[in-house]
Amino acid sequence: MSTALDAVQLALAAALKGDAQLQGALGGSTMAPKVYDSLAPATARVPYLVLATSGESGLGVDFAREGHDGVETLRVTAADRLAAKRIYVHVARVLDGVTLALDGHRMLDGATSWVTDYRDPVTGETQAVIRYRVQTLVGTAA
Amino acid sequence: MKLTLATRNAAGLAANFYAADRRVQRAVRRVVERAGVREFERARADAPVDTGFMRSQLRLAFSEHGYLYELGFDEADFTGAGKPFYPLYVIFGTTKMPARDFLFGARDALRPAFRADLAAELRAAVRRRSAT
Numbered sequence: 001m002s003t004a005l006d007a008v009q010l011a012l013a014a015a016l017k018g019d020a021q022l023q024g025a026l027g028g029s030t031m032a033p034k035v036y037d038s039l040a041p042a043t044a045r046v047p048y049l050v051l052a053t054s055g056e057s058g059l060g061v062d063f064a065r066e067g068h069d070g071v072e073t074l075r076v077t078a079a080d081r082l083a084a085k086r087i088y089v090h091v092a093r094v095l096d097g098v099t100l101a102l103d104g105h106r107m108l109d110g111a112t113s114w115v116t117d118y119r120d121p122v123t124g125e126t127q128a129v130i131r132y133r134v135q136t137l138v139g140t141a142a
Numbered sequence: 143m144k145l146t147l148a149t150r151n152a153a154g155l156a157a158n159f160y161a162a163d164r165r166v167q168r169a170v171r172r173v174v175e176r177a178g179v180r181e182f183e184r185a186r187a188d189a190p191v192d193t194g195f196m197r198s199q200l201r202l203a204f205s206e207h208g209y210l211y212e213l214g215f216d217e218a219d220f221t222g223a224g225k226p227f228y229p230l231y232v233i234f235g236t237t238k239m240p241a242r243d244f245l246f247g248a249r250d251a252l253r254p255a256f257r258a259d260l261a262a263e264l265r266a267a268v269r270r271r272s273a274t
Contacts, residue, residue, distance in 0.1 A: 038240045052234060052241040055250045071250055073243060075235055116147070118230045120237050129234045131246075 002103050004068035004136045005056045011100035011107075012072055012132065013037070016049060022090040040077065046125055047078040047087055066138045067108070073115075076128040081117055084128035088114055095132055102136060110134040145201055147229055148214025149249040151177065153260055155209050166267035171208040173263055177256040178202050178211040181248050185213060188244035189232075196229055214245060 002010070016022060017033035026047050028034035034048040056070040074091065078084035092112045099107050115129040157170035182202040189197040199219045204211045217227045235241030 039235070040237065050235065053243045053247070055243070055247050069250075069254075071246070073234065073241065073246075075241070077237060116230070116234075118234075121226060121228070121231055123237050125237065127234065127236065 002105075004102070004105050004138070005054055005070055007102040007105045008056075008070050008072065008100070008107075008134050008136065009051070009054055011102050012095075013051060015094055015098070015100055016091070019090070019094045022087075022094055025087055025090050047076060047083055049087070049091070050075045050077065052129075068105075068136050068138075070134045070136065072132040072134070074112075074130040074132060076126075076130065077120070078126050078128065081126050081128070084117060084126045085114075088112075088128060088130060091130060100134075102140075104140065105136045105138060106140050108135040108137060145203065145212050145214040146217035146227065147233070147245070148201075148212040149181070149246055150210065150212050151181075151249070151253075151256070152210040153257070156260065156264060157209050163267055163270070165270075166263060169263040169266075170260065173256070173259045174209055174211060175204065177252065177259070178204060178213065180255075181213050181252050184252060185244050185248040188248060190242050190244070195223070195225070196232065199229075213249070 013035060016035045018030055020030055023029050023033050026034040026049065034044065036044065036048060036050050038050065038052070040048055040050055052073040052075045054070070054072050056068050076084045076087045078087060095110055095112050098110065100110065110132060112130055112132050115131050117126055117128040120127050154170050154174035157167045182200065186197060186200055189200065191197055199215055201216060202211060202213050215229045220227045231239065233241060233243050233245050
């Protein structure tokens with residue numbers, strides 16, 4: 001069985017890559033999604049999404065069962081703040097209140113929040129930071 | 143207390159519900175102080191070091207009553223030294239550099255222990271009230 005962190009990462013990437021509207025907004029497609037792990041390739045053109053960092057704590061979210069609190073940090077790279085906000089609207093639609101199917105774990109809740117944005121020091125493009133907080137229980141039984 | 147990029151822990155404000163219970167207020171202040179120091183030490187240890195300037199600018203600030211704290215960076219410390227506010231780039235990444243989140247990561251890792259300590263103090267306060 002995969003860890004909660006692995007399970008969430010896989011399901012998150014699949015959800016983002018598989019959403020046609022989001023990929024359309026990024027200028028990609030579900031066949032050639034513009035979602036990258038850690039660092040975009042040098043050939044990537046804005047806008048795109050990067051799965052930046054992941055973290056979890058072993059907090060029991062349900063006193064009777066073992067669970068996890070996880071945080072995934074996503075980064076939108078876009079021409080400007082407005083363009084990044086447009087992408088965020090799609091990310092929030094794909095993830096907020098949506099129960100992802102996880103391998104070996106059951107998702108309780110998940111929500112995104114816009115953390116901050118800044119200009120990339122090299123390219124001048126906007127980097128927008130989104131946090132996706134997700135709570136899971138170990139096992140798939142309801 | 144207003145850092146530019148910071149984690150903020152306000153859970154200790156729960157002590158305000160026990161304004162008449164000085165014992166619980168003292169205990170919560172101790173829990174908050176311990177958590178802040180632990181988070182600071184964890185973030186400092188995990189911070190990547192090139193010149194050491196960024197790590198040296200990590201700030202831990204407690205509120206006047208000691209029930210909440212902020213851990214992070216003040217942009218003025220960087221602009222004052224003629225540097226860009228680059229903790230943003232390190233923590234969240236850039237087009238050329240992957241993210242290395244030593245700040246929010248420290249908070250996420252230590253928050254369960256803080257919650258457990260705080261809950262234990264508040265449960266003890268409730269028990270004391272029930273017994274009187």
